[in-house]
Structures are given as C-alpha cells and as structure tokens.
Amino acid sequence: MSAAPAVAARDAVARAEAEPLIRAEGVSVAYGKAQPVLSGIDFEIRPGEIVTVVGPNGSGKSTFLRAVLGMVGASAGRVWRAPKLRVGYVPQRLHLDPNLPLTVARFLRLLQPLPDAEVLSLLARVGVPGLEGRSMGTLSGGQFQRVLLAQALAGRPQILVLDEPTQGLDQSGIAAFYRLIEAVRREIGCAVLSVSHDLHVVMSASDRVICLNGHICCQGTPHVVSNAPEYRALFGLGTQGALALYQHNHDHNHEHGPGDDHLSDHGQSPTHSHEGGHDR
Amino acid sequence: MIVDDFILRAALAGLMVALAAGPLGCFVVWRRMAYFGDATAHAAILGVALALAFSVSVFLGTLITALVMAAVVSTLAGRGWAMDTTLGVLAHSALALGLVAVSFLPGVRVDLTVYLFGDILTVSRNDLVVIGLGAAMVLGLMVWRWRFLLAATISEDLAQSAGVNPARERMVLVLALAITVAVALKVVGALLIAAMLIIPAAAARAYARSPELMAALAVTLGAAAVLAGLGLSLQFDTPAGPSIVAAASAFFVGSVGGAGIWRLVRRG
Ligand SMILES: Nc1ncnc2c1ncn2[C@@H]1O[C@H](COP(=O)(O)OP(=O)(O)O)[C@@H](O)[C@H]1O
Ligand SMILES: [Mg+2]
Numbered sequence: 001m002s003a004a005p006a007v008a009a010r011d012a013v014a015r016a017e018a019e020p021l022i023r024a025e026g027v028s029v030a031y032g033k034a035q036p037v038l039s040g041i042d043f044e045i046r047p048g049e050i051v052t053v054v055g056p057n058g059s060g061k062s063t064f065l066r067a068v069l070g071m072v073g074a075s076a077g078r079v080w081r082a083p084k085l086r087v088g089y090v091p092q093r094l095h096l097d098p099n100l101p102l103t104v105a106r107f108l109r110l111l112q113p114l115p116d117a118e119v120l121s122l123l124a125r126v127g128v129p130g131l132e133g134r135s136m137g138t139l140s141g142g143q144f145q146r147v148l149l150a151q152a153l154a155g156r157p158q159i160l161v162l163d164e165p166t167q168g169l170d171q172s173g174i175a176a177f178y179r180l181i182e183a184v185r186r187e188i189g190c191a192v193l194s195v196s197h198d199l200h201v202v203m204s205a206s207d208r209v210i211c212l213n214g215h216i217c218c219q220g221t222p223h224v225v226s227n228a229p230e231y232r233a234l235f236g237l238g239t240q241g242a243l244a245l246y247q248h249n250h251d252h253n254h255e256h257g258p259g260d261d262h263l264s265d266h267g268q269s270p271t272h273s274h275e276g277g278h279d280r
Numbered sequence: 281m282i283v284d285d286f287i288l289r290a291a292l293a294g295l296m297v298a299l300a301a302g303p304l305g306c307f308v309v310w311r312r313m314a315y316f317g318d319a320t321a322h323a324a325i326l327g328v329a330l331a332l333a334f335s336v337s338v339f340l341g342t343l344i345t346a347l348v349m350a351a352v353v354s355t356l357a358g359r360g361w362a363m364d365t366t367l368g369v370l371a372h373s374a375l376a377l378g379l380v381a382v383s384f385l386p387g388v389r390v391d392l393t394v395y396l397f398g399d400i401l402t403v404s405r406n407d408l409v410v411i412g413l414g415a416a417m418v419l420g421l422m423v424w425r426w427r428f429l430l431a432a433t434i435s436e437d438l439a440q441s442a443g444v445n446p447a448r449e450r451m452v453l454v455l456a457l458a459i460t461v462a463v464a465l466k467v468v469g470a471l472l473i474a475a476m477l478i479i480p481a482a483a484a485r486a487y488a489r490s491p492e493l494m495a496a497l498a499v500t501l502g503a504a505a506v507l508a509g510l511g512l513s514l515q516f517d518t519p520a521g522p523s524i525v526a527a528a529s530a531f532f533v534g535s536v537g538g539a540g541i542w543r544l545v546r547r548g
Contacts, residue, residue: 071440089441096434100310101488110431111442155442 020044021085021159021191022068026077029060029067036075037063040215047158050185050192050205054225055212056234061195062092062163064212068193069161088157088190090148090165096136104139104147105132108154122150127180141168145177153184160185162194178205286401287514293403293411294506294524297464297476300418302499303426304456305477306484306491310433313453314478315364316353319371321461321473323349325378328395328465332385338395339410339462346458349374354454375470398469398521400510407466414463418456422495425452430491468521475525480505483532486539501531 023044030036038060045051055061066072068079069087096102105119114122123129126146131139139147145165152160162181166174182205185192209225211217217230225231308317324342331341349370356366382390403411422429429449431439436446464473480502481494488494509524 066437069441071437087441089438091435091437091441094435094438097310097312099482099485100434101485101490101494102434103489106490107434110434110438151438161441 018047019082020046020080021082022193023080024068024074024077025080027067027074027079028076029063029072030075031072036214038067038212038214039076041067041077042216043068043210045159045191045193048185048189048191050182050207051194051210052206052208053193053195053210053212054197054235055217057197059213061212065161065163065193065195082158085159086155086157088152088155088160090145090152090160090162092163092167092195094148098137102136103132104134104136107136107147108132108151110151112155114154118154122153123147125153125184126150127176142173142177145169146180149181149184153188156188157190159191159193162192164195164197166196181205286403287510289403289405289408290400290520291507291510293400293408293467294510295503296411296415297460297467298480298502298506299499300415300422300456300460301464301476302480302497302502303422303495304418304453304460305479305481305498305502306495307429307433307453308457308474308477309481309485310491311453313457314474315367315371316350317457317474317477319353319367319374320346320349320457321470322371323374323378324461324465324470324473325392325395326374326381327378327462328390329378329381329385332382332390338465339414342465343458343462345374346461347454350454350458354450394469395465396469396471397519398465398467398472400467400520400524401513403466411463411466414459418459418463421452421456425449426492429453468524472521472525475528476502479525479528479532483528483535486535501535502528505531 024041027041027043028036028039041064043064053061053064063072067074068081069089070079070081104123105116108114108119108122119132120129123131126149128143128146128150131143131147136144136147145168149162149165152162160181165181166177169177181192181194206222208219209222210219211225211228211231211234213234217234218225218228220228308314323345327342327345328338329341330345331338334341353367353370357363379392382392428439428444429452431442431444432446432449439446439449460477461470461473464476468476480498483501484494484497488497505528506524508527508530510520512518512527513520513523
C-alpha cells in the first residue's frame with residue numbers, strides 16, 4: 001500500500017510527458033444543416049489516462065466519441081490522433097440480424113485474425129470463459145457486453161473507447177463491469193475513454209470527468225466535478241447521495257483497510273486511490 | 281447421354297448466376313435490402329427500353345439504370361425518407377415506366393415476357409461470356425471485400441473504428457447488385473431476380489453456423505435450384521425462370537421444415 005502514492009505520482013509524471021493519443025481543438029460537429037450538436041470542444045487524452053464523459057441523454061456524448069475517433073467529421077476545429085493508433089471500441093448499440101449466423105469466436109475475429117488460444121484467453125479474461133462456440137444471439141445482456149469488451153481488447157488497443165458499456169446491467173453487474181475494466185486497464189496499460197450515465201459508479205475510477213451538454217460544461221477530477229455548480233445544475237442534487245451509496249458498496253466489496261473513510265472520494269487523494277485498494 | 285448445346289449453355293448460365301447470387305444474397309438478407317434488390321431489378325425493364333431505344337446492348341442499359349436507381353435510393357435514404365415507401369414507389373414506377381416506354385418503341389415488337397421472366401433456353405455463346413464475366417466480377421468483389429463487408433454489416437460503428445469505410449462497402453454492394461441484375465435478367469427475368477438472391481440465402485440460414493458457410497450453402501442451394509428448375513422446365517414444358525425460382529422455394533420450405541423436425545428430434 002505504501003508504494004502506491006509514489007507509483008501514482010511517477011505515472012502521472014510519465015503521462016504528462018507522453019504525447020497525447022488524441023487531441024481535439026475547438027471542434028464542432030453538426031449533422032446535416034441542423035444546429036451543431038457539439039461546439040467548441042477542446043480535449044486531449046494521454047496514454048493510460050481514464051477519462052469519463054457524463055451528460056444527459058442527447059447531450060452529444062456518443063457524437064463526442066465518434067468525433068474524436070474520426071468517425072464523424074468536424075464542421076469546425078480539428079482532431080489529431082497518434083499515427084496508427086489502435087482503438088478498441090464498444091459502440092452504444094449493436095443490433096445483430098438473427099439471419100446472420102455468428103459465433104462468439106467468429107465475432108472476436110471480426111476485425112483481425114486471432115488464434116484459438118487468444119480467443120479462449122480473452123473470453124476468460126472478461127469473465128465469460130467457454131462461450132466461444134455460442135451463437136451471439138443467445139447471449140444474456142451481461143454476457144453480450146463482456147463479449148463486446150473482449151472484441152474491443154482483441155486488437156491490443158492503446159485506447160479503449162466505451163459508449164455506455166454497462167447498459168442493461170443491474171447495479172451489481174455495473175459495479176463488477178467497471179471493476180473488470182479497471183483490472184484490464186491495469187494489465188495492459190491502455191487509456192480508457194468512456195461515456196456513462198452511471199455517474200456514481202464511474203466517477204471513483206476516473207482521472208478526469210468531462211461534463212458535457214453540447215459543450216464542455218466543466219471538467220476535472222471526479223471530486224471537483226461533482227461539486228461544480230454546472231454539474232449540479234445539470235444533474236440535480238440527488239447524485240451526491242448516489243455517489244456516497246455506491247462508494248459504500250464499493251469499499252465493502254473490496255475490503256479496504258480499516259482506515260478507509262467511506263465517504264471519501266477515491267479519485268481525490270492518492271492514499272485512497274482505486275489502484276491502491278485492488279493491487280493485492 | 282447426349283445433352284443438347286442449348287441446355288448446356290442454359291445450365292452454365294444459371295450456375296454462374298447462382299455462384300454470384302449466393303454470397304450477395306446473404307448480404308441482401310443480413311442487411312434487409314430485399315426491397316432494394318427488387319427496386320434495382322425492376323428498374324432493369326426501364327433499362328431494356330432505353331437500351332433498345334438508343335440501340336446499345338441490353339446488358340449495358342440494365343447495368344446503368346440499375347446503378348442510377350441504386351444511387352437515387354441511396355440519396356433519398358440519406359435524406360431520411362422512409363425506405364419501404366420510397367422503394368415501393370420507385371420500384372413500381374420504374375417497372376411501369378419501362379413497360380410503357382417499350383410499347384412506344386417503333387419497329388420490332390418486343391416480347392416483354394423475355395425480360396420479365398427471363399429466357400435462359402436461348403442463351404447464346406456471347407451471352408454466356410457476358411454472364412460469366414459479370415458473375416466473376418461479382419464473386420471477385422465478394423471475396424475481395426468479404427471481411428470489410430461483413431464488418432460493416434455487423435456494425436458500421438465497429439467497422440469504422442477499425443478504419444473500414446462503411447459508405448464504400450455499401451457502394452461495393454450496390455455495384456455488385458447492379459451487375460447481378462444485369463446478368464441475371466436473361467436467366468430469371470426482372471421480376472424474379474430478387475428471388476434468386478433471397479430464397480437460397482434464406483434456405484441456407486437454418487443450417488449455417490458461420491457467415492461463410494451460409495454463403496457457400498446459398499450457392500449450393502441456388503445451383504441445385506437452377507438444375508432442378510431446368511429439368512422441370514424441359515420435362516413439363518414450363519417457363520424456365522419461374523421453374524428455377526419455384527424449385528428454390530421448394531428447397532426453402534424443405535429447409536425450414538427440416539430444421540423444425542431436426543430441433544424436435546434433438547429435444548427428444
Ligand atoms: N446520425 C445522426 N443524424 C442526425 N442527428 C443525430 C445523429 N446522431 C445523433 N444525432 C443527434 O445529435 C444529438 C446528440 O446525440 P448523441 O451524441 O447520440 O447524444 P448522447 O449519446 O449524449 O445521448 C441528439 O439530438 C441526436 O438526435
Ligand atoms: Mg449516446
């Protein structure tokens with residue numbers, strides 16, 4: 001435990017020195033001739049960083065991800081991505097036509113060839129071993145999301161981009177899913193850019209939270225954002241209770257040391273950092 | 281047994297169409313483009329009229345109108361028009377307009393049933409070369425783009441995240457569809473081309489565990505339908521194109537029924 005702050009500090013220095021993986025400057029996005037959905041977005045993410053985007057429905061979160069990945073063009077500003085950036089992407093929606101026969105193993109091989117052993121180990125890694133022969137159409141919601149995550153990991157990404165990856169999961173499923181993402185991230189060291197409404201769950205794990213509503217309302221550490229008036233105005237006051245509730249569950253699941261303060265924000269101080277609590 | 285030349289040519293033409301229609305038909309099914317296929321095929325009649333009016337080859341005429349139709353549909357879809365209505369309007373308008381236009385052509389009276397239902401028994405050596413080249417192009421496109429087409433079909437978002445351009449893959453499919461319509465016109469006719477795309481693929485679905493297997497099975501079933509339909513046509517003097525499609529339909533019914541029985545048996 002005692003080494004954790006030093007490691008975290010060293011990591012932070014290394015990140016600040018690294019070139020960003022993605023940088024956006026003054027980006028606006030409009031669909032057709034309509035009013036821009038996003039405007040004036042400045043953003044960057046560095047190797048290993050965890051950034052979470054929150055915002056109400058229709059606030060442009062998915063569009064933000066699509067814009068920084070270059071899947072939708074910017075009507076103003078510019079987006080820069082590291083050359084040959086390997087992206088693992090979990091889209092918000094993935095509808096499979098029942099007439100398309102597709103096993104889980106074949107789905108993991110959709111974007112790149114993958115040896116059998118790798119398919120098995122990826123599925124085991126995301127907690128759904130043995131599904132390789134199953135048809136994608138027969139998976140439960142939780143299994144499906146984990147297989148999507150495995151697919152995103154298959155290309156050995158430098159950055160994971162997750163668009164509401166916990167939709168359709170129940171409360172404990174959501175917490176477990178985020179723990180999985182954090183564990184995977186620690187192993188492979190990729191950056192994580194995710195979108196969520198599950199504010200209370202995500203916030204604790206993030207280096208930085210971006211609160212979005214057509215533009216960036218506020219951003220910063222989870223603690224700063226959850227106390228920002230812009231954030232409170234957007235999400236109301238109820239979220240503070242949810243935040244505390246989740247952290248209680250979370251600490252409980254992970255058996256933090258007796259000195260832990262249940263009401264503290266994980267991202268706020270290095271001594272209570274998430275990574276410190278999990279490492280062993 | 282001595283097989284007449286014209287029967288051999290007919291069988292070859294049909295088999296080549298089945299070879300192209302199998303994998304393409306799978307994408308038509310997976311992407312729910314059945315109506316799109318119909319609209320493109322119906323536009324071929326307008327292409328026939330234009331080809332005859334300007335004395336260019338019917339193949340070229342149908343290829344170009346099919347491409348124009350596909351472009352119009354894609355543009356309207358991009359502007360948010362309701363697709364089933366738009367396609368219904370365009371498909372039947374093109375068909376009707378083509379039929380009216382043909383009747384205005386001076387000189388030779390054109391036998392429209394040839395274009396509506398195909399005339400596989402009169403396929404010439406030249407036709408065979410054109411059909412072969414067209415089918416080879418479609419099959420080549422399918423094999424070359426398979427990975428990308430499949431990724432874009434399963435999720436445009438995922439495909440895009442890996443650098444695949446879904447719009448380009450859509451264009452590939454549209455091009456393949458237009459070529460298929462142009463070569464299949466002589467074989468099954470404008471009214472039944474979509475059937476040759478959809479029915480073998482649908483019949484293959486129940487037995488396929490992977491997309492590739494489904495395409496291969498669709499080719500096999502399509503080829504079997506061509507041979508069975510031709511045999512039927514020679515035996516009972518029925519029109520060849522509709523006989524082929526009828527045989528494919530019988531396979532479909534058999535496939536669905538067989539799959540149902542298989543499930544029952546397995547359950548005990
Ligand atoms: N492909 C599209 N064409 C037109 N409008 C779109 C498209 N995608 C999203 N929008 C609009 O952009 C706005 C933001 O959408 P989105 O980025 O999906 O928001 P969020 O993910 O935060 O719910 C919404 O008003 C939505 O209707
Ligand atoms: Mg969204």
